[in-house]
Amino acid sequence: MTQLDTAPVTGGTRPRHHDHFIDGDWVRSSGEIIERRAPATGLLVSQVAAGTADTVDRAVAAARRAFEDDRWSQVSGFERAAVLHRVADLISTHAETLARLDAEEVGKPILVARADVAGAAQLTRYAAGLAIQMQGTTHTNNGPEHTGLVLREAAGVVGLITPWNFPALILSQKLPLALAAGCTVVVKPSELTSSSAAAIARLYAEAGLPDGVLNVVTGDGRAGAALAEHPDVDVLSFTGSTATGRRIIAASAGNLKKLSLELGGKAATVVFPDADLDAAAAGVVFGGFFNNGECCVAQSRLLVHTDIAEEFLAAVRERTAALRVGQPLDETTDVGALIHEAHLRAVVGAIDRAEEAGATVLVGGSRASSPQLAGGSFLVPTVLDGVTPQMAAFSDEIFGPVLTASRFRTTEEALALANGVDYGLSNSVWSRDIDTALPFARGLRSGSVYVNTVIDGPPTMPFGGYKTSGIGREMGQAGFEEFTELKSVSIRTGTRPGRFTIGTPPAS
Structure with a gap:
């Protein structure tokens, strides 16, 4: 069984080191090394090779050969x-190790990281089912002499750029959906959280994927830009900020590669008076506050x-004050450390403004300052x-x-605020009345709507955004089809010459 260099660094032990994985081999970079310090402790926990444009070229070439x-x-x-x-079996076998990696590098609570890894295994099993069901259509409605075939085929070489907040889950x-379609892949994980990738x-x-089908290039945004710009990448899937998404759209223009972009969010939870308020x-x-609030669907x-409003906000304030801010690997932690110190300062600045x-x-509004959290980037959960x-x-x-709180008086006002x-x-809506909840859900301009629940849904349902939250979809049949192309094949049987009149020789 594969031995993973994944033991969490709790003090004094060597940091993990990750090279690039290209064409079945681990390739050591001769260039810059990027160091990652755990946001909860400040300890050096990992070092990753900084990929260059040449590294990306090598990985894409390997993926092209394999395809x-x-x-x-x-x-x-x-x-x-x-x-x-x-692969799903192996993810489940190594679930605790993978979860501890993400908890340590992201700063997220271990309970959240375990759920992420369980989701990763589930998504991989779902993708396996899609691989078996990949199919096209036939068309026989253009006369008895014509048969049309619409073939669904692998799109080619896929570039995947994944973010730091859900490393194993978003990967x-x-x-697995790209691989289920028959594509070959180059992954560029965040330099902040590369260990689980x-x-x-x-x-x-270990599961038997052929060499070159999956390649991983570690590094910062320079490697990501090289992958987005690469002329031999057919599809690029990116999760991250809207600002970076715009740059990726511009970078993809060279070969008009197919894009799937899951970008930012600013979701609203709308609570009507008839809801189950508890x-x-x-x-x-x-x-x-799920995943420290570092979540596009937060x-x-x-x-x-x-x-x-007054009664409900009192209940929210009480629940928020009861959340435990703690070390990510502590089983009782509700909210862990933010990704790094600069981000903590940015969040505090937003609260101050x-x-x-x-x-x-x-409640909240300031840095968490207990002795157990010294050296880490912790914020008290805040309600404004x-x-x-x-x-x-x-x-x-x-x-x-x-969490920000605003009030509304009418359904129309609530819908305008949610969409504004x-x-x-x-977005989510809470009401016991289906005549309130369903029309409201249909009026929301968002890719996902949760009714009397939140951040919920199986991998069979597509996920993605409206407006500046992105283009394309992940998960579900729609997410699978992002990695495919359609080919129409027209077959004519029987007598053909009568259809082709251009260039017909004159009668003698």
């Missing part, structure tokens, strides 16, 4: 599914009806009340454990 020599794209769906099932929203690459190799309060706190805006604009801090659409906190993605931001990734 064109049919070692993966032309094998049966059953063979691809068998490999993916073995698994993309990678390297570990998962080892598991794919369940809604629990959902608001979970949605706002339900970071609370919109609550004025008739219940909201206060200056007239918002009220109901009285946030209006004119404030930056209402519309800007803060990406931290900060540039993002459209997810």
